[in-house]
Amino acid sequence: MRAEHEIVRVQLSERSYDIQIGSAILSSAPEFFAARTKISHAIVITDESVQPLYADSIVAACATAGMRTTLISVPAGETSKSIAMADRLWNESLAGGADRKSVVIAVGGGVIGDLAGFIAATFARGLAFFQVPTTLLAQVDSSVGGKVGINLPAAKNMVGAFWQPQGVLIDVDVLKTLPEREYRAGLAEVVKYGVILDADFFAYLEANVAAIRERDKNVLTRVIARCCQLKADVVQTDERETTGLRAVLNYGHTFCHAFEATCGYGELLHGEAVSIGMLCASRLAESLQRITSDVTERQFNLLTELGLPTATPQVDIEPVMAAMQRDKKVEHGKLQFVLPIRLGNVELVGGVSNDLAKTAIIDGQ
Numbered sequence: 001m002r003a004e005h006e007i008v009r010v011q012l013s014e015r016s017y018d019i020q021i022g023s024a025i026l027s028s029a030p031e032f033f034a035a036r037t038k039i040s041h042a043i044v045i046t047d048e049s050v051q052p053l054y055a056d057s058i059v060a061a062c063a064t065a066g067m068r069t070t071l072i073s074v075p076a077g078e079t080s081k082s083i084a085m086a087d088r089l090w091n092e093s094l095a096g097g098a099d100r101k102s103v104v105i106a107v108g109g110g111v112i113g114d115l116a117g118f119i120a121a122t123f124a125r126g127l128a129f130f131q132v133p134t135t136l137l138a139q140v141d142s143s144v145g146g147k148v149g150i151n152l153p154a155a156k157n158m159v160g161a162f163w164q165p166q167g168v169l170i171d172v173d174v175l176k177t178l179p180e181r182e183y184r185a186g187l188a189e190v191v192k193y194g195v196i197l198d199a200d201f202f203a204y205l206e207a208n209v210a211a212i213r214e215r216d217k218n219v220l221t222r223v224i225a226r227c228c229q230l231k232a233d234v235v236q237t238d239e240r241e242t243t244g245l246r247a248v249l250n251y252g253h254t255f256c257h258a259f260e261a262t263c264g265y266g267e268l269l270h271g272e273a274v275s276i277g278m279l280c281a282s283r284l285a286e287s288l289q290r291i292t293s294d295v296t297e298r299q300f301n302l303l304t305e306l307g308l309p310t311a312t313p314q315v316d317i318e319p320v321m322a323a324m325q326r327d328k329k330v331e332h333g334k335l336q337f338v339l340p341i342r343l344g345n346v347e348l349v350g351g352v353s354n355d356l357a358k359t360a361i362i363d364g365q
């Protein structure tokens with residue numbers, strides 16, 4: 001019996017692709033890939049935790065379908081998004097016989113998607129790739145939209161490319177094995193979609209906290225599909241963040257990335273830092289009298305109920321401010337922040353004083 005699934009299409013002319021979302025669809029991975037690209041050699045990139053859970057079976061299924069496969073597994077966690085790991089992957093791909101027709105398949109969370117996508121974008125000047133996201137965060141956000149890359153010690157995602165996948169295969173069943181802390185971290189990006197683009201979705205999340213925390217499959221499928229659709233709509237209008245429209249997806253991230261870099265990559269999970277960063281941005285919007293305090297309070301309450309951290313980490317403020325200056329939205333040395341206007345609507349704002357940004361951080365400690 002064929003499993004049920006739904007499709008969200010990302011419309012980018014010749015780079016358009018499908019996001020297939022469903023239950024029990026992982027076993028159909030080789031058909032999903034083969035329907036979109038001819039694959040003679042697949043480089044499957046995963047991490048050491050995901051490999052035995054899901055990547056090994058995908059490799060076996062691809063081999064059965066007649067594809068030659070090279071499996072590369074890296075240590076789990078943020079520190080693998082590095083130039084040293086990229087160097088290892090380029091060389092292991094070459095040793096595995098990769099050529100221009102090889103196809104990269106990312107099986108894992110956002111770290112694997114970003115890293116494998118970066119290998120796909122750069123090896124032999126660009127290979128086709130697929131995303132098989134296995135964390136909630138990757139299913140609702142990182143596997144869609146084509147931002148790929150690695151970190152520099154002092155700046156998150158500083159080296160990378162826009163490189164769209166040929167397709168994204170999302171099986172909600174894999175979330176059953178996701179550790180609780182990682183699951184909650186993914187919920188921060190979910191809340192982000194409500195704040196930036198869809199007040200009704202935000203209210204839906206508020207009304208379904210218990211089901212979300214219990215990982216109810218029907219609610220999760222709806223949540224994932226909505227986030228993918230919202231992200232697809234944004235990416236279609238500003239694929240490379242040139243007009244500023246795509247920047248809405250960066251809500252909370254100016255603070256978030258600075259916290260991740262100054263705390264040490266992996267200490268604070270990306271989603272946890274997003275949760276804290278969104279509240280900093282919301283407090284900043286309040287101090288600029290762009291919103292009233294209830295907008296921040298509703299975010300605080302929902303994030304708290306979903307089990308996410310809300311307090312600014314106890315770090316020195318100056319290194320955080322210095323890290324914020326390395327944000328990719330900085331123009332002519334000036335910071336720009338994505339700030340809420342109301343729930344469901346945000347805008348990119350320049351000309352904000354550093355002192356107000358500092359206060360928004362310190363007030364959360």
Ligand SMILES: NC(=O)c1ccc[n+]([C@@H]2O[C@H](COP(=O)([O-])OP(=O)(O)OC[C@H]3O[C@@H](n4cnc5c(N)ncnc54)[C@H](O)[C@@H]3O)[C@@H](O)[C@H]2O)c1
Nearest residue numbers: 049076077109110111112134135137142147174177178270
């Ligand atoms: N490219 C984008 O648009 C984008 C968007 C958001 C976040 N990101 C990036 O994504 C990264 C964070 O991704 P993440 O939160 O998925 O972290 P992650 O990739 O480190 O995965 C989290 C942990 O969960 C484990 N894991 C993954 N799937 C599992 C499963 N189904 N069962 C059991 N364990 C599993 C992994 O081994 C890892 O230890 C950050 O580097 C962030 O910058 C990128």
Ligand SMILES: O=C(O)C(=O)C[C@@H](O)[C@H](O)[C@H](O)COP(=O)(O)O
Nearest residue numbers: 141145147156157246249250253328
């Ligand atoms: O896809 C985007 O665009 C986003 O901003 C999504 C973010 O959730 C994600 O963390 C992204 O990697 C941040 O991008 P960056 O350009 O600030 O590194």
Ligand SMILES: [Zn+2]
Nearest residue numbers: 189253270274
């Ligand atoms: Zn993010």
